[in-house]
Amino acid sequence: MITVRIPTPLRTVTGGQSEVQVEGSTVSEMIEKLAEVHPGIKERLYDERGEVRRFINIYVNEEDIRFLTGKDTPLKDGDEVSIVPAIAGGG
Amino acid sequence: MPKMQALSCRECGKEYPTRDLHVCELCFGPLEVKYDYEAIKGRISRAKIESGPYSLWRYHDLLPVEGEPTVGLYAGFTPLIRARNLGAFLGIDELYLKNDCVNHPTLSFKDRVVAVALTRARELGFETVACASTGNLANSVAAHAAAAGMQCYVFIPGDLEAAKILGNLIYRPNVVEVEGTYDDVNRLCSEIAGEHRWAFVNINIRPYYAEGSKTLAFETVEQLGWRAPDQVVIPMASGSLLTKIWKGLKEFEKLGLLDHVPTKLNGAQAEGCSPIATAYRQGRDFFKPVKPQTIAKSLAIGNPADGYYALKATAESKGAMETVTDDEIVDAIKLLAQTEGIFAETAGGVTIGVLRKLVKQGVIRRNDVTVAYITGNGLKTQEAVIDAVGRPIRIQPSLTHFTKTFGLKEGA
Numbered sequence: 001m002i003t004v005r006i007p008t009p010l011r012t013v014t015g016g017q018s019e020v021q022v023e024g025s026t027v028s029e030m031i032e033k034l035a036e037v038h039p040g041i042k043e044r045l046y047d048e049r050g051e052v053r054r055f056i057n058i059y060v061n062e063e064d065i066r067f068l069t070g071k072d073t074p075l076k077d078g079d080e081v082s083i084v085p086a087i088a089g090g091g
Numbered sequence: 092m093p094k095m096q097a098l099s100c101r102e103c104g105k106e107y108p109t110r111d112l113h114v115c116e117l118c119f120g121p122l123e124v125k126y127d128y129e130a131i132k133g134r135i136s137r138a139k140i141e142s143g144p145y146s147l148w149r150y151h152d153l154l155p156v157e158g159e160p161t162v163g164l165y166a167g168f169t170p171l172i173r174a175r176n177l178g179a180f181l182g183i184d185e186l187y188l189k190n191d192c193v194n195h196p197t198l199s200f201k202d203r204v205v206a207v208a209l210t211r212a213r214e215l216g217f218e219t220v221a222c223a224s225t226g227n228l229a230n231s232v233a234a235h236a237a238a239a240g241m242q243c244y245v246f247i248p249g250d251l252e253a254a255k256i257l258g259n260l261i262y263r264p265n266v267v268e269v270e271g272t273y274d275d276v277n278r279l280c281s282e283i284a285g286e287h288r289w290a291f292v293n294i295n296i297r298p299y300y301a302e303g304s305k306t307l308a309f310e311t312v313e314q315l316g317w318r319a320p321d322q323v324v325i326p327m328a329s330g331s332l333l334t335k336i337w338k339g340l341k342e343f344e345k346l347g348l349l350d351h352v353p354t355k356l357n358g359a360q361a362e363g364c365s366p367i368a369t370a371y372r373q374g375r376d377f378f379k380p381v382k383p384q385t386i387a388k389s390l391a392i393g394n395p396a397d398g399y400y401a402l403k404a405t406a407e408s409k410g411a412m413e414t415v416t417d418d419e420i421v422d423a424i425k426l427l428a429q430t431e432g433i434f435a436e437t438a439g440g441v442t443i444g445v446l447r448k449l450v451k452q453g454v455i456r457r458n459d460v461t462v463a464y465i466t467g468n469g470l471k472t473q474e475a476v477i478d479a480v481g482r483p484i485r486i487q488p489s490l491t492h493f494t495k496t497f498g499l500k501e502g503a
Contacts, residue, residue, distance in 0.1 A: 005282060007114075007281070007282075007285055008114075008284075008285045009114050009115070009116035009119065010116075012116065018285065018286070044116075044117070044118075044119075053118060053119050054119075054377065054399060055102070055114070055118070055119035055120055055121070056119050057278070057394065059278060062271075062275065062278070064274075064380055064394065066379065066380055067380070067382075082278065082282060084278050084281045084282065085113075085114040085119050085281060086119070086394070086396055087113060087114055087119070087120070087121040087297065087396050087397075088113070088223070088277055088280070088281045088284075088293065088294045088297065088396055089223050089273070089276075089277035089280070089281075089293050089294070089329055089392065089396055090228075090293050090297075090301070090328060090329030090330075090331040090332075090392070090395075090396055090397065
């Protein structure tokens with residue numbers, strides 16, 4: 001199982017849960033599985049072209065997936081995924 | 092009529108109440124304060140501003156707080172210095188430095204944003220303030236929280252300069268040193284902010300906080316005698332400062348306080364952390380995050396929140412972006428100190444180093460009225476220059492020894 005941490009703006013879709021458990025062997029597969037349990041979450045994460053939205057960062061075990069292999073980044077049992085709004089910080 | 096009408100998503104326009112929110116729940120775009128500019132236009136004027144307090148609060152009409160300021164009453168209104176020596180050296184006739192090295196109380200431009208953020212946080216009923224910081228912001232939040240009697244948590248990366256760490260501890264906030272880079276700190280803080288009802292100034296209070304940077308533009312215009320410069324050079328970390336300076340200039344134009352904004356925005360980054368400038372150079376409107384490696388730690392944000400908007404604003408203004416190496420940063424810090432008597436931190440070295448390059452490239456021309464933003468104080472980043480400034484000349488307490496050491500003739 002993968003543990004996914006859900007940011008506040010998405011908790012309306014997860015029934016208020018801040019952490020969910022899901023299967024998946026890559027980030028994109030994990031998002032598909034997530035959408036089966038929590039309909040609507042995929043549309044919030046992806047833009048019209050099916051890419052992760054500009055203002056969302058996804059981390060696997062604390063590493064930004066853009067430093068890994070993006071949506072194809074492999075996942076294994078026990079991994080932790082964080083979905084974090086990109087708009088934060090500065091200075 | 093309240094001047095703040097809503098928070099609205101910069102991407103999709105969805106509106107939210109003016110609470111502690113920073114991200115659109117539909118598209119994750121940034122929320123911005125939506126002002127009632129018609130109402131503001133009716134009450135703002137050059138004369139009214141000129142009769143205001145000698146702080147950033149003279150622009151209260153354009154800042155996102157409801158009542159009178161309660162925190163950071165003396166921040167802002169720093170000197171705009173006519174830099175004749177540096178201008179002559181570089182070949183610019185009219186060069187100015189906006190000197191936030193001497194901002195009150197913690198010697199960086201962050202005193203502006205924190206004054207606004209903490210005043211707003213109090214209005215929203217918060218008792219605990221926090222931030223993710225590369226140093227200057229933490230110093231400012233810690234100092235203002237102490238003065239305001241608020242609980243405080245500051246989160247910093249593990250490799251900060253000694254003076255920036257001490258500059259937190261002295262105010263006795265909870266200083267949390269995170270093992271990792273600023274980007275790690277920032278991600279962690281975003282997650283913490285989701286769990287605790289604290290005012291994270293640059294997370295859930297960010298729409299208000301970031302507006303404080305506009306006052307750098309307002310002051311520049313007023314101090315130039317109500318005109319906008321032709322060129323500005325701005326250091327970029329998250330890209331927020333550059334974006335807000337642009338917004339400030341445009342607001343003055345919209346309100347009739349300025350006739351025309353000819354200003355070209357030039358963004359400055361260190362080569363070892365230049366995701367925004369690299370995207371600009373490659374003609375992309377999106378950036379790739381990087382792992383920072385530079386002495387300019389205050390600018391070491393590899394995943395800049397406002398990178399996209401900084402690229403947009405720079406393009407809109409027909410400006411440019413450039414980078415400098417660590418050696419060039421040190422040279423530029425020394426150049427500024429030795430021509431103008433201003434000891435800037437590494438971010439100032441980045442700004443002056445890039446200014447120098449842009450003049451050499453002909454991007455900034457001799458007759459362009461140019462303003463460079465010096466955002467932080469050199470006493471906070473002494474490590475960067477300690478091996479590049481020589482040593483004192485040590486003598487015995489004797490006139491003879493002194494005279495001999497310097498090869499001086501007595502009485503000469």
